[in-house]
Amino acid sequence: MKNLGLVLLFVGFMFMFKAYNMDTTVTTESRFLGSGTSSIYVPSMTVNNLGKMEDRRNNIIIASAILIASVILYAAGSLQDGHTTNAAVKISAVEPNSFEQRHKYKIIAAIVFFWGVIMWCGWYMLTAT
Numbered sequence: 001m002k003n004l005g006l007v008l009l010f011v012g013f014m015f016m017f018k019a020y021n022m023d024t025t026v027t028t029e030s031r032f033l034g035s036g037t038s039s040i041y042v043p044s045m046t047v048n049n050l051g052k053m054e055d056r057r058n059n060i061i062i063a064s065a066i067l068i069a070s071v072i073l074y075a076a077g078s079l080q081d082g083h084t085t086n087a088a089v090k091i092s093a094v095e096p097n098s099f100e101q102r103h104k105y106k107i108i109a110a111i112v113f114f115w116g117v118i119m120w121c122g123w124y125m126l127t128a129t
Contacts, residue, residue, distance in 0.1 A: 002077025008070035012063050016121060019059035024052040064118050071114045075107040 030044040 005070045005074030012066035016063035022056045
């Protein structure tokens with residue numbers, strides 16, 4: 001599960017990168033409206049496209065869900081690791097909960113860190129557009 005969490009973390013970051021770099025504008029064509037002396041020239045313009053902006057938002061939401069799932073999978077995989085060293089066995093023999101508590105705090109710190117990154121990305125998206 002730990003390796004799957006790392007793979008999903010990479011996929012989530014790549015998907016988030018793709019979503020933030022999506023083009024949300026379209027270019028209109030230039031043309032003349034009317035005919036004769038009362039015709040009006042409408043130049044080519046770049047305008048925001050609501051459909052493309054919605055696609056970008058949906059991709060960011062999906063990428064955020066993938067990132068959260070990857071952190072949870074990585075944390076669950078870390079908890080299921082049965083590998084301990086001799087030093088860890090000695091520490092847990094002296095204080096029964098010290099090794100487990102340290103491990104839980106690392107996982108909580110990782111979850112808080114990635115949650116902060118996701119929130120910062122959302123804040124950046126709201127202020128950049």
